[in-house]
Amino acid sequence: MQQAIRHLHVRAPAQGLVDFTALVREFVNEQSIQTGILTLFCHHTSASLIIQENADPSVRRDLETYFDTIAPEDPERYEHDTEGPDDMPAHLRTVLTQVQLSVPIEHGRMTLGTWQGIYLFEHRRRPQTRDNVAHIIGHSE
Template structure:
């Protein structure tokens, strides 16, 4: 069994949902050494998340942003954690809802995603910096 791990920095992105599948694949060529296994992608932040969804139509990502902002609005009187601005506490809640990691099967040295699937960085802050993710691949 092989195990590979790498930490990469994603460039800063605007608030929203961003496809990062190609960035992961290009920065982690060790995946090609695995015939069958699993890739875990983990984000080391509490105000951004990861998910897998539609990779073709960008309006899906826009709809995600619109919907999650209605689910978790800013400037609520009951938020106590507001020191870093009105997007801070909502960003933490959104990140927990989306999750901090995704798993993708590896088959014949490639990510075995569905034809319309991609890995999203879910950026919930208005002025976020770069994001660190840890990529771990295991398999034979």
């Protein structure tokens, strides 16, 4: 059994989805693990991780619009606003998504579907650099 861990820092220029599949794939490719599991964990409460469509950008725009609708910025709606009007909506959006993902590793590669990518979903408006932990465990063959 082998394992490896690395912090992957993802820069989000603004609110929205940032594809960092290539960064994760690079980490996986550097390991000798052929069969196992990759876990990704985001160290933040106002950003999340999702696996989503990577071919048509309108999917990402629609997701962002949807989350603006279900967790809008509204100063009259929330008590918590310590870091500004986008603070509480960001926390709500994270609760509705997730901060952890698991992806099986087979033949040394992530088993993502043809149109799937790994995204940081930044819920704050201003630029952020988000720390994500990638951990892989498994066997080399």
